Amino acid sequence: DVKVTQSSRYLVKRTGEKVFLECVQDMDHENMFWYRQDPGLGLRLIYFSYDVKMKEKGDIPEGYSVSREKKERFSLILESASTNQTSMYLCASSTQVHWDYNEQFFGPGTRLTVL
Amino acid sequence: SQQGEEDPQALSIQEGENATMNCSYKTSINNLQWYRQNSGRGLVHLILIRSNEREKHSGRLRVTLDTSKKSSSLLITASRAADTASYFCATDGMDSSYKLIFGSGTRLLVRP
Numbered sequence: 001d002v003k004v005t006q007s008s009r010y011l012v013k014r015t016g017e018k019v020f021l022e023c024v025q026d027m028d029h030e031n032m033f034w035y036r037q038d039p040g041l042g043l044r045l046i047y048f049s050y051d052v053k054m055k056e057k058g059d060i061p062e063g064y065s066v067s068r069e070k071k072e073r074f075s076l077i078l079e080s081a082s083t084n085q086t087s088m089y090l091c092a093s094s095t096q097v098h099w100d101y102n103e104q105f106f107g108p109g110t111r112l113t114v115l
Numbered sequence: 116s117q118q119g120e121e122d123p124q125a126l127s128i129q130e131g132e133n134a135t136m137n138c139s140y141k142t143s144i145n146n147l148q149w150y151r152q153n154s155g156r157g158l159v160h161l162i163l164i165r166s167n168e169r170e171k172h173s174g175r176l177r178v179t180l181d182t183s184k185k186s187s188s189l190l191i192t193a194s195r196a197a198d199t200a201s202y203f204c205a206t207d208g209m210d211s212s213y214k215l216i217f218g219s220g221t222r223l224l225v226r227p
Contacts, residue, residue, distance in 0.1 A: 004157070031213050042203065042219035043158075050213060058214075090157055094213065102207055103148065104215060106157035 003027070004107035006091050012113045019078040021110050023091030030096040032074035033104065034058075034066060037088040049074055050096070081114045088112075120218050121204060127224040134191040136221040138204030139184075145207050147180055148215065149189050152201045161189075161202075194225045 007022035025032065031050050035043040035058075045058030047066040055066050063085060067075045074093075078085055088111050092104040122137045138147070146165045150158040164171045164180045164187065171178045177190040191198055201222050205215040 033214075035217075040219060043217040045214065045216075048214060088155075092158075096213070101163060102146070102213060102215065103160045103163060104158075104205075106150075106159070108157045109155070111155070 004091060004093055004105050006089075006107040006110050008110050009108060010111050010113075012115065013078075013081050014115050015082060017078075017081050017114075019081050019112065019114075021076040021078075021089055021091075021112070023074045023076070023093075023107055024072050025074075025093040025105070026072065027093065027095070027105070028071065029093035029105070030071070031094045032068065033092040033094075034064075034074065034076045035090045035092065036060070036085075037090055037109075043090065046076065081112075083114050086112060086114045121202070121221045123221060124219070125222045125224070127226065128194060130194060130196055130225055130227050132194055134194050134198070134223055134225070136189045136202050136223070138187045138189070138218055140187075140204075140206045140216075141185065142206075142208060144182075147178075147187050148205045149176075149178060149187075150203045150205060150217075152203065152220070154200070158203065191223075194223075196225050196227045199223060199225045 004025045033048040034046040037043050044060050049055045049068040065077045090109045091107040094104045148163045149161045152158045162173045164178050175192045180187045201220040203217050203220045205217045
């Protein structure tokens with residue numbers, strides 16, 4: 001079974017802190033994604049990566065950066081956390097083997113609160 | 116940008132009844148997927164239907180796709196309390212099959 005793990009289920013940080021959210025997948029997937037989920041807005045893509053050291057902006061990249069130094073790990077960084085970044089953060093991965101079957105596998109999510 | 120939009124936003128039914136959720140999207144797609152999310156958890160893939168398919172079944176799930184209307188429906192038959200969750204449709208774009216665009220979801224409550 002594909003497993004996607006995220007470093008924390010719940011996180012509380014203060015405004016201005018630097019925050020790292022880690023995501024690890026164990027299925028050798030090429031693609032990895034970071035979403036945030038807010039009530040009524042569904043999932044919005046922050047960044048995604050299709051290869052090691054490659055990254056591409058999603059719909060809402062402002063205030064975030066990412067790092068992918070190893071294939072299995074994709075990190076989301078909030079350089080200076082703000083209260084409007086309080087949200088549920090979801091990591092996902094998918095393979096490039098079949099271009100027309102692009103199911104994504106999700107981690108359990110990290111609920112981040114910025115005070 | 117929102118691609119899939121689910122309807123209704125919330126649905127409450129009795130156990131044993133069928134639940135139907137709809138999804139509309141805006142641009143051409145390669146496939147459309149449905150995901151389920153239990154409260155406070157990650158999403159789980161339910162079913163994928165390709166653009167050249169019209170209907171697909173998986174257990175108690177039935178998905179239809181009408182590309183001329185840019186819409187899909189998810190039917191859960193003989194619902195159970197354990198089906199209580201949020202359901203999301205997701206579409207890819209013809210220009211990028213890796214990225215998915217998710218709708219805002221339908222919250223389903225199945226009353227015992």
